[in-house]
Amino acid sequence: MSYQSLAKEIVQMVGGEQNIINVVHCATRLRFKLKDQSQAEKKKLENLDGVLSVVENSGQFQVVIGSHVSEVYQEVIKVANINSESNDLSVKTKGKVVAKIFDVISGSFSPLLGALAGAGMLRALLTLLTMTGVLSTESGTYTILLAAGNAIFFFLPIFLGITIASKLGANPYVGGMIGAALLDPNFTGLLQNNGNITDFLGIPVVLMNYSFSVFPIFIAVSIYAVLDRFLKKTIHKDLQMFLVPMLSLIIIVPLTAIAFGPIGVYVASSIGVFINFLYSESGILTGAIMGSGWTFLTLFGVHTGFTPFILENLANGGDPLLALVSAAVFAQIGLAFGIFLKTKDKKLKALAGSTLLPGLLSGITEPILYGLMLRYKRTILYVAIAGVVGGGISGLVGARALAYAFPxxxxxxxxxxxxxxxxxxxxxxTVTTILTVVFGYEDKKKLGVEENVVEAGQTTINKQEAIVSPLTGVIKSLAEVADPVFASEAMGKGIAIEPTIGKAVSPVNGKVTTVFPTGHAIGITSNEGAEILIHIGINTVQLEGKYYSPVVKQGDRVSQGDLLVTFDIEKIKEAGYPVTTPIIITNTDRYTEIIEMKKEAVQEKEGLLTLVS
Structure with a gap:
């Protein structure tokens, strides 16, 4: 499915353009703020080709996409006609105050996470180069690269002024100007020339250094957003263009220098003192709690709410939180490695292996969380235990981060x-890896096709359902499919076929539940409850229906072997698209085992899969 088609489906399933207040994205997920979350079709979204999971938390409706989230986001804002400068955030949404605060924090930092992480990784590279003697801290090269790595942190009030104002529906550039005023050389020069005190119209002003700060700009822009709405209601429309920004700056910048800024600094300082107090009193306990809990905060999508605390700690010399929560990230990576070592299933081994690299190199572990841990729920305990161990050790030794980067x-x-x-x-x-290898990862014992189960003196046979091949062609594993969504089994387990004849028939007796308008994909639910997706070709949705001729429609009853669609293999290939066809059991979790027939080629209506429940 193309990013544009996926975006259209997502927008439709969250209630349409009219239900979207705004949307931002982080490293792996779209974060929607909806007028009415009950209009969103969560289950349909979770089954959508290209969506890994859906999470509702902190007033947000979060659609987990994975590494392609930025591309999907760009299409979503086009499809939904969203303008970041004019989002209507005045609509009241239900939710507790704490949830709304986390929503604002998360939505403000999400657009900056990539830049923050990239700058942090540059700092890590510089540290490594200076430690090994490759680069001198006195060299011009080091100074220039250090400036590149420090810039977003030094000017953080400007960037946050823009994103916070956007999140709250105010003019983002005025928000950025408020942040810039705190860093203006004339203003900062007062601190050097006048000491810690100056005045504004006779009112004493305590001067402070606002570079690297977070909370002052949050307070200032939040008040500005309220003032902005008030001024737009009271000032004539013809005068708003210059008068609203001018009055906003005249009012907010002095108030920030007099009150909001010092209050924000003191709040941040108090939080930092509290965190450091906990850390100094019992680093082991604090580390164990953060190391085990971070996984669950990530699952619920509220982990970005801790970013301002981390950045404030870094501005004051070092942050313990990143060092503690890193244990959760490495525990998750250990889970993927443990499953990779333990499993004999080639497709699962490929999935586990494919999630290792993003985790190790970039700290992106959502594919592990949603593709492995939530699928095999007993492993949640392994990750939590390993987080306790790693976080506890990190707390014991007093570990701290000296820059911001994903662990x-x-x-x-x-x-x-x-x-x-x-x-x-x-x-x-290591702890997660060992626990996974020794105790296994499956939630329940998988039984063979002919294995009997004895319960309460009675013998019962596991239920089986035969799925025949809808195509004639060469069999491939899903791991060979040139699409990460199918290859990772995010949509479910199954098999792929390289068709040699351009027609597909029904693999079961059942009901047609989905026929894509382009004809390239058909969903069927069997009479026994198996949900099957036949996706003919990769990215062939971009053909917009060319070379496909479906003969069934949604709601039709079909028998095994009935014709579903014909398609022109040669013309599809000439258009530049592979015709490799994944056949996916989208409700995989219902079955204890999905057994593939051991053959290299198959004819239509021959046995293909056996589902064991």
């Missing part, structure tokens, strides 16, 4: 003390 193997140089931190992360990784 990963490449970001290790930003942590101190270096060697003890490595030991803590290796411990988390």
């Amino acid at each position: 990963s193997a490449l970001s290790i140089p930003i942590y101190s003390p270096f060697v003890p931190y490595i030991i803590a992360m290796l411990s988390a990784f």
Whole structure:
């Protein structure tokens, strides 16, 4: 499915353009703010080709996409006609105050996470190069690269001013100007020339350094957003273009210098003191709690709410939180490695292996969480235990991050003390790996096709359902499919066929539940309850129905062997699209085992899969 088609489906299933207040994205998920979440079709979204999971939390409706989220996001804002400068955020939404606060924090930081992480990784690279003697801290090269790595953090009030104002429906550039005023050389020069005190119209102003700060700009722009709405209601429309920004700056910047800024600094300082107090009183306990809990915060999508605390700690010399929660990330990576070592299933091994690299190199572990951990729920305990161990060790040795970056193997140089931190992360990784290998990962024993189960003196046979081939062609594993959504089994288990004859028949007796308008994909639910997706070709939705001729429609009853669709293999290939056809059991979780027939080629209506429940 193309990104544009996926975006159209997502927008439709969240209630349409009229139900969307705004949408942002982080590293792996779209974060919608909806007028009415009850209009969103969560189950249909979770079964959508290209969607890994759906999470509702903190007033957000989060659609987990994976590594292609930015491309899908760009199409979503086009499809939904969303303008980041004019989002209507005045609509009241239900939710508790805490949830709304987390929503604002998360929505404000999400657009910046890539830049923050990239700058942090650059800092990690510089640290590694200076530690190994490749680069001198006195060189011009180091200074220039350090400026590139520091820029977003030093000017963070400007960037946050823009994103917070966008999130709250105010003019983002005025929000950025408020942040810039705090960093203006004339203003910062007062701190150097006048000491810590100046005045505004005779009112004392306590001067502070606002570079790297977070909370002052959050307070200032939040008040500005309220003022902006008030001014637009009271000032004539013809005068709003210049008068609203001018009055906003005249009012908010002095108030920030007089009150909002110092209050924000004191709030941040108090939070930092509290975190450091907990850390100093019991680093082991704090580390164990954060190391085990971070996985669940990530699952619920509220982990970005901790970003301002992390950045404030970094501005004051170092952050313990990143060092503690890193244990959860390495525990998750250990789970993927454990399943990779343990499983004999080639497709599962390919999936586990494919999730290792993003986790190790970039700290993106959502494919592990949604593709492995939630599928095999007993492993949640393994990850939590490993998080306790790694986080506890990290807390014991007093580990701290010296820059912001997603926890990963490449970001290790930003942590101190270096060697003890490595030991803590290796411990988390190793514990999960060992628990997975020793105790297994499956939630319940998978039984063979002919295995009997004895319960209460009675013998029962596992239920089986035969799925015949809808195509004639060469059999491939899903891992060979040139589409990560199918290859990772995110949509479910199954098999793929390279067709040699351009027609597909029904693999079961059942009902046609979906016929895509383009004819390239058909969904069928068997009379026994198996949900089957036949997706003819990869990215062939872009052909917009050319070369496909479906003969059934949604709601039709079909018998095994009935013709579903004909298609022109040669013309599809000439158009540049492979015709490899995944056949997916989308309700895989219903079955204890899905057994593939061991053959290299298959004829239509020959046995293909056996489903064991």
